[in-house]
Amino acid sequence: MTVSASRPPVGALLREWRQHRRLSQFELALESGVSSRHLSFVETGRSRPSVAMVLHLAEHLEVPLRDRNHLLLAAGYAPVFAQRELDAPEMGPVRDAIDQVLRGHEPYPALVVDRHWGLVAANRAVDVLVGGVAGELLEPPINVLRLSLHPDGLAPRILNLHQWRAHLLERLARDALASGDPALTVLRDELASYPDGEAGPGLDPAFADIAVPLRLRHGEIELAFISTKTTFGTAVDITVAELSIESFFPADPQTTEAMRSLVGSAAR
Numbered sequence: 001m002t003v004s005a006s007r008p009p010v011g012a013l014l015r016e017w018r019q020h021r022r023l024s025q026f027e028l029a030l031e032s033g034v035s036s037r038h039l040s041f042v043e044t045g046r047s048r049p050s051v052a053m054v055l056h057l058a059e060h061l062e063v064p065l066r067d068r069n070h071l072l073l074a075a076g077y078a079p080v081f082a083q084r085e086l087d088a089p090e091m092g093p094v095r096d097a098i099d100q101v102l103r104g105h106e107p108y109p110a111l112v113v114d115r116h117w118g119l120v121a122a123n124r125a126v127d128v129l130v131g132g133v134a135g136e137l138l139e140p141p142i143n144v145l146r147l148s149l150h151p152d153g154l155a156p157r158i159l160n161l162h163q164w165r166a167h168l169l170e171r172l173a174r175d176a177l178a179s180g181d182p183a184l185t186v187l188r189d190e191l192a193s194y195p196d197g198e199a200g201p202g203l204d205p206a207f208a209d210i211a212v213p214l215r216l217r218h219g220e221i222e223l224a225f226i227s228t229k230t231t232f233g234t235a236v237d238i239t240v241a242e243l244s245i246e247s248f249f250p251a252d253p254q255t256t257e258a259m260r261s262l263v264g265s266a267a268r
Contacts, residue, residue: 009076010054011043014162017061018043021182032060032113052076064115064179065241083238088121093241094232106248107263109205109225115242116183117145125248128262129218130154145172145248149191159215159222162199213251221258224251 018028025043029036029079034057038134041047042057054075059067079112101122102110109129111122119142130138147153149165158164159214165212169192176184225248235241250256 007074007216009045010049014049014054014057014061014206015043016182017058017063017067018065020177021061023061028057028060032057049075049079051075055080062178065181065236065238069238081236086239091237091239094243098243098245101247103243107259108250109244109248109259111144112243112245114185115179115181117143119144119147120243125259125263129216132178136240143187145187145191149194151195154216155194155197155258158197158219159217160230163212164214165191165194165196199205214248218258218262221254223255223258225249225255226251 008027018025023031025039026036028034029039032039034053038047039213042049042053051072054071054077055068058071065081066083069081072079072239086095090166098112098121102112102121105125106123107125109123109125109222111126114120119140130147133147133154135151137147137150144170148158149155149168155161155165169188171186172188173201176188199252211226214227216223216225228247228249230245232240232243235243250259
């Protein structure tokens, strides 16, 4: 006896993504240059879209590459986006680019994460800052957000935990909504169950209209960082498209000098 899982038709999946993006058929038709009538036929299954049409609509709906392959399979076509392991020989240029960014950002922290915030790579500055957290949080697979907000992780050392936690949870909720990935919702629920910090004073006026800083106690030193996110904007490989580089920049001269000293000492 064989059991085969049925796949939703491509029209139904496209309709789900359109509704997920809160677009009407008319709005998507207008944005994509496809007639409303044809779009309706595709969604109801009266018309089978070509490969080009599936990819065209997926592009306008900002569907992740992984899910574009699912759309193609649902339409009866072969996937077009490869997913290679990062250590594959042909991924050498990607690894080199990551290494250059991480090394070049020292003595400030930078790390690479996957779509579920799993740690892929980090520079020496990150190793310095996570010293002293519970060992089990540093055992692979390491989840960066869990490491940050877990009570046995960095959370007790984050001086503005209430603001930083709220920032990360909001960002994770946005990522879950944009990607449609239920695993991110599960992760957010887990992180939201961790203890919160005291509300404390509001954001420093120097940052209130710019970004939420990370204020971290390291021994007797208070460090302050602002963060940026970098992605491979032209990626056509699923693994590469789902990577992001989180870079932390010093928010004050004290942090600049402290990181130079800390990472310099660790290198010796």
